[in-house]
Amino acid sequence: MDELQLRDNIANVGQRLRLSAAKSQYGNSDILLVAVSKTRPVSAVRAAHRFGLTHFGENYLQEAVDKVTALEDLPLIWHFIGPIQSNKTQGIATHFDWVHSIDREKIATRLHYQRPAEMRRLQVCLQVNISGESSKSGVTMTQLPELARSVLKLSRLQLRGLMAIPAPDMDPDQLRNEFAGLRVALGQLRTLAPSLDTLSMGMSADMESAIAEGATMVRVGTAIFGPRNR
Numbered sequence: 001m002d003e004l005q006l007r008d009n010i011a012n013v014g015q016r017l018r019l020s021a022a023k024s025q026y027g028n029s030d031i032l033l034v035a036v037s038k039t040r041p042v043s044a045v046r047a048a049h050r051f052g053l054t055h056f057g058e059n060y061l062q063e064a065v066d067k068v069t070a071l072e073d074l075p076l077i078w079h080f081i082g083p084i085q086s087n088k089t090q091g092i093a094t095h096f097d098w099v100h101s102i103d104r105e106k107i108a109t110r111l112h113y114q115r116p117a118e119m120r121r122l123q124v125c126l127q128v129n130i131s132g133e134s135s136k137s138g139v140t141m142t143q144l145p146e147l148a149r150s151v152l153k154l155s156r157l158q159l160r161g162l163m164a165i166p167a168p169d170m171d172p173d174q175l176r177n178e179f180a181g182l183r184v185a186l187g188q189l190r191t192l193a194p195s196l197d198t199l200s201m202g203m204s205a206d207m208e209s210a211i212a213e214g215a216t217m218v219r220v221g222t223a224i225f226g227p228r229n230r
C-alpha cells in the first residue's frame with residue numbers, strides 16, 4: 001500500500017477513536033491503538049511507525065518472530081493476539097510484551113516459566129468467549145474467575161484485563177450487549193484484582209461499539225493497512 005494512503009488511514013482511525021471516546025459515557029480519552037500487522041510486510045510496519053504507531057499485533061508466531069527480529073532497531077511494543085498452542089509459548093514468552101489471548105491455565109503457566117527473568121513481566125489479558133460459540137476460543141464467563149485466580153498467582157505474568165472477539169455478523173445492538181458484558185465481567189474481576197485496567201475489544205468494523213462500552217484498547221488491521229489477502 002502506498003504511504004500516503006497509509007498515513008490517511010491512520011489519521012482516519014485516530015479520528016474515529018477520538019470521536020467515539022468523546023461520545024462514550026465510559027470515555028477513555030487515551031484509547032490504545034494496536035495496529036494488527038499480521039500478513040503485512042516489515043516495510044508496512046516501519047511506515048506505520050513513522051506515522052506515529054508503536055503498538056503492533058500479530059497472530060502467527062513464525063511470521064511474528066521474523067518481524068520482531070527485523071524491527072529490533074525500533075522501540076515497538078508487540079502484542080500476541082492469536083490462538084496459542086502449547087508448542088508456541090516459548091516463542092511468545094521471549095518475543096512479546098503483551099498477550100491478549102490466554103484462555104487456559106496450562107498456557108499461562110508455560111508462559112510464566114518461559115518468560116526470561118531479565119524481561120519485564122509479560123502483560124496479559126484473558127480471552128473471553130462472549131458469544132458463547134463452541135467454535136471460538138476463549139474462556140466462558142463461568143470459568144473466568146477461576147482462570148483469573150490462577151493467572152494472578154504467576155509472578156512472571158501481569159494480568160491486565162480481558163479481550164474478546166464477537167461472533168461475525170452480529171447486529172449493532174447485539175454487539176453493544178456483548179461488549180457491555182465484557183466490561184461488566186472486568187468490573188467483577190476487580191474485586192479480585194483492583195488494578196485490572198484493560199478491555200481489549202473492537203476491530204476495524206466495530207471499534208465504535210466497543211469504545212461506547214468502555215474499550216481501552218482496540219485491535220485494528222484492515223482500517224489501517226487495507227484488505228488482507230489471506
Ligand SMILES: *Cc1c(COP(=O)(O)O)cnc(C)c1O
Pocket residue numbers: 036038059081082165203204205219220221222223
Ligand atoms: C485480525 C485480527 C484483528 C484485526 O481485524 P481487522 O478487522 O482487520 O481490523 C483484531 N483482533 C484479532 C484477534 C485478529 O485476529
